[in-house]
Amino acid sequence: MDLLRTILDSGPSVQVDKDWVHVFWEPPTRQQGWKLHVSANTRNLEEVLSKAIPVLLEEHEPFKLVKSRSNLVSMSSSLTQAGKAITVYPSTDKRAVDLAAKLDSALSAVESPRIPSDCRVRRGSAVHFRYGAFALNVQWSSEGKPWFYMLDPAGNKVEDRRGPVYAPPSWASSPFRQAPCSDPSALDGKFEIAQVHTSPRSLVLVARPVSGGDPVLIKRAVKFATDAQGCFRTDALANEALVLRKLAGLQTTPRYIDMLDDKDACYMITEFIPAESLRVFVERHVLAGQHVDLDVVENFAEDLAQSVSQIHSAGIVINDLSPGNILVESTAIHIVDFELASSANEAERRYGYTPGFSDPVERSRSPFDGDWKAAASVVFYVASGSPLYVRNGLQTASERMVSLLTAVSHKHKSAVIDIVNRMIARGETGH
Secondary structure, three states, X not given: OHHHHHHHHOOOEEEEOOOEEEEEOOOOOOXXXXXXXXXXXXXXXXXXXXXXXXXXXXXXXXXXXXXXXXXXXXXXXXXXXXXXXXXXXXXXXXXXXXXXXXXHHHOOOOOOOOOXXXXXXXXXXXXXXXXXXXXXXXXXXXXXXXXXEEEOOOXXXXXXXXXXXXXXXXXXXXXXXXXXOOOOOOOOOOEEEEEEEEOOOOEEEEEEEOOOOOOEEEEEEEOOOEOOOOOEHHHHXXXXXXXXXXXXXXXXXXXXXXXXXXXXXXEEEEEOOOOEEHHHHHHHHHHOOOOOOHHHHHHHHHHHHHHHHHHHHOOEEOOOOOHHHEEEOOOOXXXXXXXXXXXXXXXXXXXXXXXXXXXXXXXXXXXXXHHHHHHHHHHHHHHHOOOOOOOOOOOOHHHHHHHHHHHOOOOXXXXXXXXXXXXXHHHHOOO
């Protein structure tokens, strides 16, 4: 509130939308160009804003700042928006360079995450730049997907790329001549990247070691980036590496290989498992209007129970068991993504879950009870195409099973209910 009052007292116009506070004396004079981004995380947002805003108020260039800490968290679920606390729209290239230098000086002691689509003005700086549209130029595909664009020198629409790497258009000459846009990576010279998978919160690579051998999976966590609870994503990745080392030897989990790091990120390297996720497997059946065969459900439930039991026997609580974290092959299943996993005897256990795959009301009776309820919901999802648990639902899990299976006229309703109840009972008895 004090910061907003400071802005208003300086005389600009202010407009507020659901994510941003827009501040301008005059609207941007350019439709596109070199714009600045200042990064922050949930721990240092207030410090970043308090140091950057006075500089911006002196310069009278249009800018926007994230409306709140919760907005920074929600936007960090998008790879293209992750870490962006301030965007500045300089009126000229020279103004962009000068203002970037002033912001960098004011924020020199701040440690903030690198914005994947941008280039830092210097190594370690919270100030970044990228060439792109100043207005929200977007077209929508027939599938409802957005396509962001800008104009090339001939006036043609071209994609305004906001990907996991800095990729300016070939015709835009950068005024930031000495900027380190491609710092050496810990992966350089060690791996040939075969595939890149981006999710809202992470970058996952499939790569082959240059020295030879089987493909590996590489998960990257950007340094100083935080999650909704203010925890560093690098800590979560280190936790997953620790858990996988404790689970070494199990066929149901990926084999841990190594951890690497550089100035911007940490990388965990594991065995690559060429299998599809359970979510994709079930969605294919749902789209085809089919139910998964009962014998497949029974075999899957047996394999899942065995896998969960093996992980529990190693003293590990999974905490986030869901269809997206299970890979399926014709003869085996694999449980992956252990960032939220923890030791069963930790004084302060980690907690987390995927909505629909954890009981939102009832607290776990034992450290392992939540995993069994999640496993039961996963099995029900395989059989019905729907998760078992609903936040603020009026039905118990048993009532939801009956009503959903009846609604879809499932021919093996009783058998499915029996399989799911047996899974729930595993947690209630502490097995």
